[in-house]
Amino acid sequence: MIPATFEYEKVTTVDEAIAALSNDDTKILAGGHSLIPAMKLRLNRPAKLVDIGGIRGLKDIKEEDGEIVIGAAASHADIMYHTLIRHHLPLFTEGAAMIGDMQVRNHGTIGGSLAHADPAADWPAMVLAAGAAIEVQGPNGRRRIPATEFFTGLFSTALEPNEIITAVRIPVPANGAKSTYQKFAQPASRFALAACAVMRFADGKTNIAFTGVGENAFRDTGAEQAITGKAIDENTINAAVNAALEGVTVMSDHYASEAYRKHLAKVYLKKALMMVK
């Protein structure tokens, strides 16, 4: 469990981090909870790690222009315990508490989780359901990527190689929104075998996102259409559950077969919709 030799640089600004990324063989180190184990197994052997843990402000969580702004280096625990999040975005409070264990929550970061884009990670479903945008910065400045465009495949994202995530921006939901994150955990890793995040806005708009089910987290537009703007009752829930996962390639691996995972996803969508009723 000894990684191959690598260089280590601790940067203090985002610009320095981006400059360091110009070297192909460089990886950003945030919480390190996915990267370091892979390096110890020598499955991943970057020549250099750039530690962004010391960048001022990158862990901040604040409200700005009608948005909740979560710095990319905020840990799962930072988010879970933050009053602003609890008041405006209880979905994140609830979901953050289900990530890994206490040690993982104290070290792992939201930016790291999103950039890694593990198909069974928790944050992707939550940011999708919340209608978030991922703020990234590269040599040409900042841009915002809607969460719906961010996850592009298995461990892959719309992030360019020389860009880093700086923040997650979530529009503050109007009063009356309800949300939940329902997760069936893989018993060993406690990643999601199937999980569903639902955000039901006061106007009846309903965002439904899954993680753990396909190659990447996704919004389920079929299920959303079946229930958006309608009262949540047995009929509309069944309609949403029936419509869910249409056209989705459901993963099959040694944690769960395709049939079981699909079944679980629907069970957890149903649980989630019951919660926001």
Next chain:
Amino acid sequence: MSTNGLIGRAVKRVEDKRFITGHGNYTDDIVLPHQTYAAFVRSQYAHARILNIDTSAAKEMPGVIAIFTGADLAAVNGVPCGWQVNFKNGDTMKEPKHPLLVADKARHAGDAIAVVIAETKEQATDAAEAVKVEMEELPCVVDAAKAVQAGAPLVHDDVPNNKSFDWVLGNPIEEVNEAMDKAAHVTTLDFVNQRLVPNAIEPRSYNSSYDPVSEKYTLYTSSQNPHLIRLLMCAFVLGIPEHKVRVVSPDVGGGFGSKIFHYTEEALLTWCSKKIGRPVKWTSERSESFLLDAHGRDHVTKAEMGFDANGKIVALRVKTYANLGAYLSTFSSCVPTYLHGTLLQGLYTTPKINVDVTAVFTNTTPVDAYRGAGRPEATYLLERLIDLAAHEMDMDPAELRFRNFIPPFDGVQQPGYQTQVALQYDSGNYEGVLKKGLEMVNYADVRREQQEAAHNGKLVGIGFSTYIEACGIAPSAIVGSLGCRAGLFESAQVRVQPTGKVSVYTGSHSHGQGHETTFAQIVADKLGINLDDVEIVHGDSEAVAFGMGTYGSRSLAVGGSAIMKSIDKIIEKGKKIAAHKLEASADDIEFKSGNFTVKGTDKSIGFGEVALTAYVPHVYPKDLEPGLDFASFYDPANFTYPFGCHIAVVEVDKETGKVSLKRFIAVDDVGNVINPMIVEGQIHGGVVQGIGQALFEGAEYDDNGQLTNASYMDYCMPRADDFPMFETASQVTPCPHNPLGVKGAGEAGTIGSAPAIVNAVIDALWSGGHKVKDIRMPLTPERVWHAMVDA
């Protein structure tokens, strides 16, 4: 039996101060002058011929001191198997060489091809990666039942059908067949007792050195039995004189059986230390632990239990394929045979039993004893069958057990119970533990709750397991007649210091069991001194005369009994010294609560004064040697037979198949108890390990022989939040044949618990109309869901 109340008291563990404060001293903590570090080049393939090994680039890497391959070790023996089992036809088992490094072909993923020694661990790891090995992958076989079929790839070219041996025990098969044919009902179960990875928290670690002046080796090893390692390594592998080797097992972080065995790395590092003239250390990486620490279980079994019209068991017929992996590990051959077949009487009066075992080589990690070792497999088989039979015959599973229990016997007034499968049980009250378990669970109430739950569309199940095990391993003459190549006694030296403080040198080894507390309680109690005045020394072949180590729940029953023998000798000699001082006859001296007293008088001297007199013998019996220091060896007369009743109450989520454990009741009879807190801790840990097998754990090989869940991301260890509070109780049926009346508690929880859980899940499914016979362990939500959907 206690003299100052220490025996039977829940004394806090004295070793915990150093463990809890991070001051334990483990093998990896030991750094010797001029220390070097080893890393291994291991086979990625499960079965592959070695075509070429190129070490040239690796040798040039920074810090590299030496690289050795199988060719360098051609003249060195492999590690031996400690138990000989013969084929049914009398032939000796097939026992192919288990080399320290493979030279011809790798037989399982992780098999060692080369060892690299460097100045630092990092350098050794980098250089090992630079060794280029050309291999030709060969077809492999991982499943025991498939390995014996014609045309299966051969793990060892000279072992036909991959069969190490076949073996049979019990009544003649014709008699069993006849009884089975006449049975009113036969319950049949085809099942797998899956392979488990032991996962001790401390990975295996060895540090070996050689002193050219004294020509002496020192091996620090994370072993459960340092003396046995010394014996095997010196006499069978390296051919070095035993008095030239010191083996030390310092603090060891858990073993569960996996650290009993003599591993190739121990002998190899010792060999290397002389070659390079410097100490060599290797600590297994966790990934290596998954691939190399001997696994447990892995039986494929067909079992049939026949009943008469009254529910009395009339016959048991068992056919098992036991997967031994690629090589015979130290005690692998006795696990599916003498630790499994001999336990198939269970707690029942079954008159006809036949068990047939075929032990098989496959391209997998070697399999050996793992907490319970054979006895969990036997218990699982019996307890699943009897619960399933109860469902099939529409009987209550508790009632069916009561009809079949061996009646109570104490082994003193009533004789021991002779089984159909070679053993004689020492003492037992089997209906007692089930009665107590039923009271604790409030049986009528939980059955009513189950019906109510079923009415409300919920699946609640109640599962039983009434188990027996053979512990206190073992009478040397008996195990010798069964093929064991060692004696299984224990030694203990009790040295009273001149000031009356006591040092005890035991051949047992503590790696989590708390011997430093339990053994000290016995000594302090019997000698009437303070607990603080007793020191327990273990794990060093130079401090302790000899030892057979700790496994098979033997430490207290065998090691503790050896201590008792030495205590008796101390007291006897003390009486002579006291008699001389008190001018009385030794026959008139009684020893009680730390004082030697002339019977019927107030003339008395304390234990401390006697000790001082023994070492300052100015006023001393002429015919007595000075000193107060006795060594003893204890060889037990029989195994001990702890037993108990475990009851699980579970709820199965209809939608997901997830099993929630609602209650777990464990009534265990481990004979007399020295420290109830430590016993309860052992039961808790054991129960968790058994439930781990039932619900979470299982090594999974793919068809290429790769262990696909070789990390904690994939291999599910049980965790605290998976469990309710356990409800435990004990019954005490003393062991009649050892001086402490103890039976052993280390494995009971693991042996009893798994079938209770699986039976409870099956019961839950039957309550919902799903008449399922078996679900393969671990009972993952998906498997339970499939069982419901498919039934």
